[in-house]
Amino acid sequence: MLKFTEEHEWLLVEGDVATVGITAHASEQLGDLVFVELPEEGATFAKGAAAATVESVKAASEVYCPLDGEIVEVNQAIVDDPSLVGSDPEGAAWFFKLKLANPADAAALLDKAAYEALIA
Amino acid sequence: MSAETDLKKTPLHALHLELGARMVPFAGHDMPVQYPAGVLKEHIHTRTAAGLFDVSHMGQVIVKAKSGDNADAARALETLVPVDVLGLAPGRQRYALFTNETGGILDDLMIVNRGDHFFVVVNAACKDADFAHLEKHIGDTCTVTPLPERALVALQGPKAEAALASLAPETAAMKFMDVATVSLVGTDCIVSRSGYSGEDGYEISVPNDKAEALARALLAIDGVMPIGLGARDSLRLEAGLCLYGNDIDTTTTPAEAALNWAIQKVRRTGGARAGGFPGADVVLKGLDEGVSRLRVGLKPEGKAPVRGHTALFADDAGTQKVGEVTSGGFGPTVEGPVAMGYVASEFAATGTTIYAEVRGKYLPVTISALPFITPGYKR
Structure with a gap:
């Protein structure tokens, strides 16, 4: 199940684990990224809490945790090469995997059509 | 607006x-x-x-002496900037600062001697105030003509x-x-x-x-x-160049901003035309006796950019605050984060390590000579 947030994150929900990244639209708005800071594995976040930081040449932006959960894996590849986020934001440049506290909550997030309407 | x-x-x-x-x-x-x-x-x-x-x-403005003698316009401009304008040859440009009565900086600008007048370029955000400043203080002897x-x-x-x-x-x-x-x-x-x-x-x-x-x-x-x-x-x-409003403003003096090079000897204590500009006592005292804080280059040791307004500490526990970043970001040519800011003078020596508070962490930052790159100016 692919879901989106109004804060421009995408989530691929498989069972009780969601793979989270930022959308192509967000990546385009941010421009070239030069720094990515990811959360620690094992950290827990409430929905809406700042979980990661991305920085372009000009500015820092937060990436918010889309649902309550625990970080079970992070993508070191985007820390090593932040430009990956620009080249493949909705694929190889995922940020972290989140074990959802309440998997059913994912249903209430935006679907692809609703997200595309949001950014249109 | x-x-x-x-x-x-x-x-x-x-x-x-x-x-x-x-x-x-x-x-x-x-x-x-x-x-x-x-x-x-x-x-x-x-x-x-x-x-x-x-x-x-940016603001462009012509300053022309009503007497017709360009030296009179130079003398008038020297009442507003701590810079040798009279000694600026025709066809030459010089960096200058409008100072205020407390020795702070109202704007930084370029002054050009065009032979029969001076051509002045000022910052966009300050231009209306600068034009009014020129008109108010030297409008009796000079015509001040903005060039929109x-x-x-x-x-x-x-x-x-x-x-x-x-x-x-x-x-x-x-x-x-x-x-x-x-x-x-x-x-x-x-x-x-x-x-x-x-x-x-x-x-x-x-x-x-x-x-x-x-x-x-x-x-x-x-x-x-x-x-x-x-x-x-x-x-x-x-390139280590100041952005007005970030790195210099009305609360920073030229000496604090490490802009001593912009003040020629003739306008300094003991010079033939020492002082005579707003806040001269404060500005010259800063040059003569030193200042308690200085603008310096800051090179974060890690990969994380350290942005403007980030607090700087002497220690990695955030106990003793020693300054603040005024401009910071990623330097694409340096291929890493670069910044500048003000630190207490005892921490201003190149090579000193201090700590920047970024998202609750204290990241090591080295005081670095400016600029971060080798300039390509054709001198």
Whole structure:
């Protein structure tokens, strides 16, 4: 199940684990990224809490945790090469995997059509 | 004033849109922050080839002595800036500062001796205040004439010389801070060999109605690409150049800002025309006796950019605050984070390690000489 947030994150929900990244639209708005800071594995976040930081040449932006959960894996590849986020934001440049506290909550997030309407 | 419809447009506005720029409000103007290439590529392109910048939002003004003697205009300007204006030769430009009564900086600017008048370029955000300041203080002896009918573009980078020389060969012989009248696209332009990128290059004042023709002529030259305000900021930061409002303002004196080089000997204590500008007692005391804080370069040791307003500490526990970052970001040429800011003088020596508080962590930062890059000025 692919879901989106109004804060421009995408989530691929498989069972009780969601793979989270930022959308192509967000990546385009941010421009070239030069720094990515990811959360620690094992950290827990409430929905809406700042979980990661991305920085372009000009500015820092937060990436918010889309649902309550625990970080079970992070993508070191985007820390090593932040430009990956620009080249493949909705694929190889995922940020972290989140074990959802309440998997059913994912249903209430935006679907692809609703997200595309949001950014249109 | 903040509504987008109130934003002023430069004569190159339509061209920016045509080139696919992302526009942002800046100092009351709708300006290009980047073009489709993006800030990183634009920055690197300027350092390796040539970049064209629209800086028409800046203020241009003519100061002319009512007596007809340009030395009278120089003397009048010297009552407002701690700079040797009388000794500035015709066809030469010099960096200057408007100081206030407490020795703070009202704006930084360029002063050009045009022979029978002075041509002055000031920051966009300060221009109305600067024009009023000039009129109020030297309007009795000088006419102060803003030039809203002129645009300003900057051509910067190692290929700027060849690019401009292809339109006007005589510009190749100009030296850093030389200024000349040059015919470009069929009109007289004021060309100075200067800029705000740390690279060799030119700034060109052109009548509004010829600005787009000039920009198109320059962009048509191999190696010239349009550059937005985003890269303009990262370029000047690597070059160690101050941004007014960030790195210098009414609360910073020239000595604190490490701008001693901008104050020539003749205006300093013991000089033939010492003082005589607003706040001279404070400004000269700072030069003579030193100051308690200094603007320095800051090189974060890790990969994380350290932004403006970040607090700086002597220790990695955040116990003793010793300063604050005023400008910081990623330097594409340095390939890492770069910053500048003010620190207590005892921590200002190059090589000193202090700590920046970023998202609850204390990151080591080394006091670094400015600039971070080797400038390409043609002296």
